[in-house]
Amino acid sequence: MVATTKSGQSLSAAHGSSDLYDLDYVSWIDRQVTLLRAGRLTEIDAENVAEELSDLGKVQFYRLQGSLKILVMHMLKWDQQSEHRSASWEGTIREHRRRIRRLVDKNPGLKPRLPEALAESYEDARGWASIETGIPDDDFPAECPYVWSDVMDRVFAMDRKL
Secondary structure, X not given: OOOEOOOOOEHHHHOOHHHHHHHOHHHHHHHHHHHHHOOOHXXXXXXXXXXXXXXXXHHXXXXXXXXXXXXXXXXXXXXXXXHHXXXXXXXXXXXXXXXXXXXXXXXXXXXXXXXXXXXXXXXXXXXXXXXXHOOOHHHOOOOOOXXXXXXXXXXXXXXXXX
């Protein structure tokens, strides 16, 4: 279905691609895909397509940071409050490790940015761990105490009686 103006004219005909971007994002995407597949490259809204592609890369980085923040926050809680350790914390650590592995496997371009993502995520994880534990921020290390191998491979397991 093509988006139309009140007069029945298609939005893409009534407005340039750049205008359509601001008026109807979904129709703009459909138009760009159609133009790309048809090889009509001179009609593509190159400036906005480039911006959207750049944003897609940022989204992947933000997804990485989000999972790292949750993972590291649980690691901090695990280390600071051993008496409160739970299977839920262990499960959260495992789940976010899986998410990070999948994300990096599907987006190997993130690998060079792993140290940056960990350092930036730590600041948020530290604050969040402080809130959840009631432990002052200053009682957590100012810099991330974990190296990448700790984050992804350190064993976290509840002491279970078998």
